[in-house]
Amino acid sequence: MRADRLVSLVLLLRQHGRLSATALARELEVSTRTVLRDIDALSAAGVPVYAERGRHGGFALLPGFRTELTGLNHDEALALLVAGSRRGAQAFGLGSALASAMLKVVDALPEGQRDTAAGAVQRLLIDPEIDLLSRRQAAEEVPDAVVAEVRRAVFAGHRLRIHYAAVDQAPYWRTVDPIGLVTVRDQGYLLATRSGADRTYRLSRVLAAEELDEPAQRPDRVDLNRAWQERSTRFRTGGDQVAVLVRVDPARRDELAGTALAVLAEEAEADGRLRLEVTFQDSRHAEWALWQLATNAEALAPQWLRTSLRNRATTIATRYAK
Template sequence: MRADRLVSLVLLLRRHGQLSAATLARELEVSTRTVLRDIEALSAAGVPVYAERGRHGGFALLPGFRTELTGLNHDEALALLVAGSRRGAQVFGLGSSLASAMLKVVDALPESYRRTAAGAAERLLIDPEIDLLSRRVAEEELPDEVVAEVRRAVFAGHRLRIRYEAGDAEPEWRTVDPIGLVTVREQGYLLATRLGEDRTYRLSRILAAEELDEPAQRPDRVDLDRVWQERGTRFRAGGEQVAVVLRVRPARREELVGTALAVLAEEPDGEWLRMEVTFQDSRHAEWAVWQLSTGAEALEPQWLRESLRDRAGAVAARYGEGRERPESLAPE
């Protein structure tokens, strides 16, 4: 534990430059006395830590000092290896870079950690390509050169010119101020503003991109999680949404929640759950409830009940029709 803490102390000093003993103690969750003992231990081991006296003083490393990655413990190394299997890097065009980084990390590990971490990583699988029903995860085709250009503009804080295909409309060029990149369920999005208005673009619909020299009009700091939630709230509040009241089997609840825009109310109803949810439009509502089969029953609105009844009747009629069996299958 102390070895891990010493490495963390050095990394904190490398990142922040100079920190007081009190700040180090708070970051490491130890006492100030422990920090002072750790500083002495580092100095004795040859790590060039020096103290600045005075009111605004603290501890710092000599300029240019670097550490190796051998300070990683087993769980930290394992976390890095597991991170390499996440698909977010693929969505943002960083798959090859992440793979290269993982090789460098593994090469820098002590031999004992390298063997145990790699062996443990083999026993963890994150986001496989297919689920238990052999359904393949849909992956978007994202040209590396397009995503790389978008990524560079986001990180550099430059304006971006994109050729975007919105739905069935003809692709057109537009200039945007990029804010950040988000990946959700294997789909990548560019959050941006255009002419001062919030815009969200699917990366798979960006056919071409060009980073401009102009600085983007955006705040210096951003809370992407908050921005994403706010845009999601506005999206769900707009358009001709449909509210549906239905009974659903508890085992199918997550499936329903995963397709609905929002859950407005929920309460037990015997062996069922009574829920009120919203869908994007009538087609979305009918499709989503139909997928649940007998695991759900739409109660309101009436037009949805009738639509599902008519669809079920048509399917039953189709399979109830007589059909001659092929001669090869007829009994002798």
């Protein structure tokens, strides 16, 4: 890990010319003390890095210094393969590898192209952490050690023990045969089988993982897209789902449909509103979805949902009436 960091440090200095210890620490996600130790290590190894004092000082390389530092390691190459989505790399625990790989890719470009690329990057911002309303995007946090262990088992074709916390259940260890990894809207999933039955595990709920030496019981080739579609279909049509009859403002129709698992029926009413029959994962999902739409939607059935929404609204109204 330190060798990769030293390479990244040199590449950062090559591309930016001069950077302070604080800026380097931020880019490398380490402390300034670690950066200073790394600078000493580079100097001892013969890399011509020097310090410039003063308000605008920092560390820099002697002009013209160049070395072969562009070889990609396994994780960096893998990160580039999923780089179509920066958050996809984050979901699979490859965020730092992606940053390191991109440094090496830029450094490998001819000088003229490197300058052009650096200028172009300044004009692009992909997937910022907040939207126009300053709402922070809710990316799931998965410990690097956990997702790295899951990744290794998936790629090596080994069985995997996971300490998993399912919804409304106490976490416990289970042994699975991993098939592949999927990321959807910043959420990572492990597709696996357990005792021959299909299982889908959310990575953020994996508390610990252990790759086993046993080979996984799985086919040599897999169509992940098809496997995901099949599991998605089973998820929408099984379990403790609830069907809800809703009257909704046409302007909020897509929002409702996007939140629901499926739209079973739809018709227009005389007043211009739409009447939809939709399904939700469970009662909590249904209540949450309808509450988000406020007066733009009305649950017509079942009665328990109407009662639950009324009680919630009454509680809020009573609190603000004081």
